[in-house]
Amino acid sequence: MELVIILIVIFALVFDFINGFHDTANAIATSVSTRALSPRRAIILAAVMNFVGALTFTGVAQTITSGIADPFELENGLTVILGALIAAIIWNLITWYFGIPSSSSHAIIGAITGSVIVAAGLQAVHFGGFLSILEGLLLSPIIAFVVGYIIYAIIKVLFKNANLAKTNKSFRKVQIVTAAVQSYAHGTNDAQKSMGIITMALIVGGLHDTTDVPFWVQLSCATAMAIGTSVGGWRIIKTVGGKIMKIRPVNGVAADLTGAAVIFGATLIHLPVSTTHVISSAILGVGSSHRVKGVNWGIAKRMVITWVITLPISAMLGGLFCFILNMF
Numbered sequence: 001m002e003l004v005i006i007l008i009v010i011f012a013l014v015f016d017f018i019n020g021f022h023d024t025a026n027a028i029a030t031s032v033s034t035r036a037l038s039p040r041r042a043i044i045l046a047a048v049m050n051f052v053g054a055l056t057f058t059g060v061a062q063t064i065t066s067g068i069a070d071p072f073e074l075e076n077g078l079t080v081i082l083g084a085l086i087a088a089i090i091w092n093l094i095t096w097y098f099g100i101p102s103s104s105s106h107a108i109i110g111a112i113t114g115s116v117i118v119a120a121g122l123q124a125v126h127f128g129g130f131l132s133i134l135e136g137l138l139l140s141p142i143i144a145f146v147v148g149y150i151i152y153a154i155i156k157v158l159f160k161n162a163n164l165a166k167t168n169k170s171f172r173k174v175q176i177v178t179a180a181v182q183s184y185a186h187g188t189n190d191a192q193k194s195m196g197i198i199t200m201a202l203i204v205g206g207l208h209d210t211t212d213v214p215f216w217v218q219l220s221c222a223t224a225m226a227i228g229t230s231v232g233g234w235r236i237i238k239t240v241g242g243k244i245m246k247i248r249p250v251n252g253v254a255a256d257l258t259g260a261a262v263i264f265g266a267t268l269i270h271l272p273v274s275t276t277h278v279i280s281s282a283i284l285g286v287g288s289s290h291r292v293k294g295v296n297w298g299i300a301k302r303m304v305i306t307w308v309i310t311l312p313i314s315a316m317l318g319g320l321f322c323f324i325l326n327m328f
C-alpha cells in the first residue's frame with residue numbers, strides 16, 4: 001500500500017508539472033503575442049505568481065478530494081486514483097503534442113469519475129458534487145465570453161478618442177500587471193487539483209483523517225506547477241496567443257482581466273474551472289466585441305470540439321487504466 005501511495009504522489013506531481021507547462025499559455029500568451037513581455041520574462045513571471053497563488057488557497061483541493069466520491073468509503077481507492085492520474089497525464093500529453101488547448105481540469109475530473117465507476121459502480125459517484133463541478137466547468141467559459149465582450153466594449157467607449165499609438169504603449173505596460181494577476185489566479189485554482197488527489201490518496205491509505213490539505217502537499221504541488229510553468233508550453237502559446245485573433249495590448253488587458261476575475265471567483269467558491277476554457281473564451285469574447293470577422297472561428301470550433309470530447313475520453317481512459325491495474 002505504501003508503494004502505491006508513493007506512486008500516486010509521484011504521478012500527481014508529474015500531472016501538476018505537465019499542467020504547469022500545458023497551461024502556461026493561459027497566463028502569458030496574450031502578453032507574449034503583444035510583446036508586452038519577452039517569452040523568458042513572461043514565463044518567469046508566470047512561474048513565480050503560479051507558485052504564490054498555489055500556496056494561498058485549498059478550497060478547490062477539498063472539493064476534488066470529496067466532491068466526486070467519498071474517499072473514506074471508496075472501494076479500491078488507491079487503484080482508482082492511480083488509474084485516473086495515468087489517464088489524465090496521457091491525455092494532457094497528447095493534446096500538448098498537437099498544440100490543442102484542452103482542459104487539464106476536464107481530464108482529471110473525467111478520469112476520476114470513470115475510474116470510480118469501473119472500481120465501485122455508479123452508486124459510488126457523488127452526483128450532486130459531480131454536477132456542481134460540471135456546472136462550474138461548463139458555465140465558466142460562457143461567463144468569460146460574456147464578461148470579455150462587456151469589458152472590451154467599455155474600454156472602447158472610454159478610449160474612443162485616444163491616440164492609438166500612445167494607448168497601445170500604455171496598455172502594454174498595464175498588461176504586465178494583468179498577466180501577473182492572471183498567473184496568480186491560475187495558481188489559486190489549477191495547482192489545487194493535484195493537492196486534492198494526493199490528500200484523497202492519503203485518506204484512502206489511512207495516513208490522513210480529514211479533507212484538510214497537509215502543508216507539505218500544498219508546497220510540493222505549488223513547486224511542481226511552478227517548475228512546469230517555467231518549462232513553457234510553446235505549442236499552445238502559439239494557438240492561444242495568435243491563431244484565435246490578432247491580439248493588441250488593449251485586447252490582451254481585457255482578456256487578462258476577464259480570465260483572472262472568472263478564475264479567482266471560482267476559487268473563492270471552491271469550484272475547479274478550466275483555465276484553458278476561461279482564457280480562450282475571454283479572448284473570443286474580446287475578439288467578438290472588437291470585430292467578429294477578426295476572430296478565427298475555425299480554430300475556435302476545433303477548441304470547442306476538444307473541450308467537449310475531453311471529459312468522456314478521459315473518463316473512458318480512467319476506467320480502462322483502473323480495470324488494468326485491478327488485474328494485478
